[in-house]
Amino acid sequence: MIYVQVENLTKVYGKGETAVIALDHVNLSVDTGELVAVMGPSGCGKSTLLHLMGGLDRPTEGRVIIEGQALNDLPDEALTRLRRQKIGFVFQFYNLIPVLDATENAALPILLDGVSPARAKARAREWLQKVGLGDRLNSRPDQLSGGQQQRVAIARALVAEPRLVLADEPTGNLDSRASDEIAALLRQVANQWGRAVVMVTHDPHIASYADRILFLKDGAIVGEARPEPRHAHNADWVTDKMRQMA
């Protein structure tokens, strides 16, 4: 089932001679239950694509449609509500609030949505258990490892039960073991828990966890690969594919 659709999405920064085309007429769709990795060299427009899909920024041209609703038409207030209810974000630097503990951090989106603190925290705890942090519910970010912090961020992304999760370099700040765990967790989020997950990464090994890999270059999609089960966790295969596209 197609959950997100991107049509002719274009983003131009600046004007006239100094204009930079960050994204150039990109089309794609993502189904629920699918983990899509977006790869490409730095500056190719990966993050811009993710920001536009998440309604954090507005496109110069084209549109993003979530559940049949085009984001372009929405005023800021409605767009914010949509982000809160239908999209979960995971960032490279986790972006947890240092003064709140794991449960409070994970509960933030639904607290903002007006859910009572007790219920919000209960739901946050459920998700923290699901992502494997049941024993660190009351730890503060500075008492958690990078991988653990990212799990809190993933719990936070899922607590409002959104159908779409957007992850921007989720393993960019982690060691290889923690990276593997997070990648596997994201795959679980898509395949087991039925979310549409889009993950931006430049690490072929992490990309190999995906159901589908999109290669982006100079703001345009230049290719697509679907790792077979036998290619899973095979960075070399992904690197080969990437070379072919280039």
Add this chain to the structure above:
Amino acid sequence: MNLQGTLAARYLWGRKLRTFLTTLAITFGTLVIFGMNIVLPTMLQAFQTNILAASGQVDVTITHKTGEAFSDKALSRVKTVAGIRAIAGSLSRTINIPDGYFGRARKVTALTLTGIEPREAQMLRPYPIKEGRFLRSGDTAAAVITTSLADSLGLQLGDELHLPTPEGNVAAKIVGLLPARTLPGNEEVLVTLHEAQKWFDLPHRINTIEINLDTTDLAQREAIQRAIEATLGRDYTLGALSSGTEILASIKTGQAAFNLFGFLALFMGGFIIFNTFRTIVAERRHDIGMLRAVGASRRTIIGLILAEGFLQGIVGTVVGIVLGYLMGASLLALMAPILTQFVHLEMGLPVVRPVLILVTVILGVGVTLLAGLLPAFSASRVTPLEALRPSVAEVAQRTAGIGVVIGVGLIALAVLGLVSGHMGLTALGGLMFLIGLVLVAPALVRPIAAVFSALIALAFAREGTGTLAQSNLTRQPARAAITASATMIGLAIIVGMGGLIWSLSGGFLDILRRSLGSDYLIMPPSVGIWGSDVGARQDLAESLRAISGVEVVSTMRFAAATAEGKPISLLGIDPKLYPQVASLTFQAGDSRTAYGKLADERTLIANGVFAAQAGLQVGDTVRLSTPTGQKEYQIVAIASDYLNAKILTAYISQDNLQRDFRKSEDIFIQVNLAPDADQAKVEQKMQAILEDYPQFKLVSGKSYFEENKQVFDSIFIIYFVILGVLAFPSLIALLNTLAIGVIERTREIGMLRAIGATQRQVRRMVVAESLLLAAIGTAFGLLAGLYLGYVLVLGLSVSGFPVTYVFPYAGLVAAIAVGLLFGVLAALVPARHAARMEIVHALRYE
């Protein structure tokens, strides 16, 4: 520009809002100090010009230590001293001109009437007559004035000039005109000495001797001066005139108070700067680490931070000086009409002493550098490795440190001092209380924030933003505490001064009712500063007594004197009549015995200020210097009246005033009517009599009380406005801290927006934080202010002012209102900024 300068300028420019706020804090402090210090010297100069302009260019001026007139025998004695080229005695007095005396349009408020011996005076200085002739020895009812005075009065040569004197209205024919006056100060009316002595009822008395010496050699001149001093004895002053010290004293008291405010404002500025620099250092750990890695020494880093402080200090101070000048000048412009009206002082241009500029610059820049010093040192301790570490916002987990312990100790001592009731201990306690609060503040931020955030959450910030605001605040308890301390000082001023004003006005209105409780008051133009008032001879009081329906007429007379080396006002009262129309407020001694002794012996009643400043008690003896030599007076009571409560004053009998000071002129008269008197009729008759004495104004006691009460009420409002302005730095402190917090948390705010916080929720979060911060500051401010107010009242009552402490409910309400208002105002800009952040940029923010 070197590297540090360049970096400093770039960094400052890159954070315009913060730079602006920090600089504003310095500007405000210097503004208050500079502005207020312009006002004083300008008033002083106006004062001196007015008094001294008359003396012109002579070598030596001799006056009596009391400022009063003395026998002309002194003149003959001085004449015997060798080395004197010219000498002249004169009798000169300022005459306050009642409103509308010369007609509505004539804006002459005071004149100096000078009686001279024409021949002697002309040897002393030239009088270039433009029209008519100069005075001659035998002239009666003749006057010489300047063309400028003639113009402003619309008179010509040969016209009659009318003047109010103790003799009633007198007229003199203008026989000569001098060139227009160019100096500021009162215009002079010259008459013959004999005429002046007659009008002022001071036969054979003069109050100034002026001398020109034979030589210009400094050593010889000093020798001659010493010879004169030896001839005259120690009751005389050579050089400047000593009259008018009353005004000087009140100007100086006001100045001290405003300087205190200025320092407090600058102190708050220091807090704000300190906060800013700490943040700057925390924020730039990466940059500083990198600079260290590429070879910057610790000294370079300290220099970098201090260069920023220096730039801001200079800019802030310069702007503060400019604005301060404008403020001082406009304040003077506002005050000029009032001063002209009440104390008859003509103002000149604002006076700026170079030393004031220097002091202001040193203070402004110095405070900035001082506040930047600690953060600069902590910056210099950043290691190069910091550049490589990811920036993780640390959460301060402070436990009760040594500062808190000391703070608690200081507060405990302060409370003990308060309980002791001892003035010195209590005053010291006030300081300890403030410092103690500042030290304890960091530890109190968390609990107080918890209490208030529950309140705020109830009020409006649900959805978790309230909790978020609270935890944001407690994240940096030290910063919150410093901000709260700045707010505390601002609000403490409001509450403290509010308490003082409240107590003062309560006490004063009570005394006012007692001391001016008579049915009618006959008042001179200048009340309280009696020296320049022209009174009336006893005839006036007698003719008032003659009116049927008038029961009692009590008069007050005035002489200046010195006692215990301090200039004091002596008021002559009739010990039998005075208690019938009014009463003093007694602090020590019993009224009946006091009035009784006043009538019989050389005794005096000292007022509170006089007794406190000279350390006198009932039963003590004071030596008063009088025009007839030193006289001993015994103190029979300590008591104050309304008009003289602020001025060193003693009350003696009119008989003693006549005998020792040769003064018998009534300057203030109180009248009580018989119970069955026809009020309208009596009033009409009194008005008719007073037509010959235009220097006096007839006022009903009741309406005078009402008028004063209204003045007090309006002073309240003005005071609270001024105090509000002085609390302004606390607003800057709040705004600064919030702005810092918002900038520092840019990425977090971006994340909050990304995961679905609406703009309104982000705005509320900042507002809630601001209100919390303001609430903490207000709570502290109330505590400190109550203590401060109590100390001020205690201080005043110990120094002789008749005040009792009144709890300042209105001050509390005002402080809470100001606190809340500041909380909301301070949040406006940062909240808007936080809510409008572009999410994508915010997320990338380092």
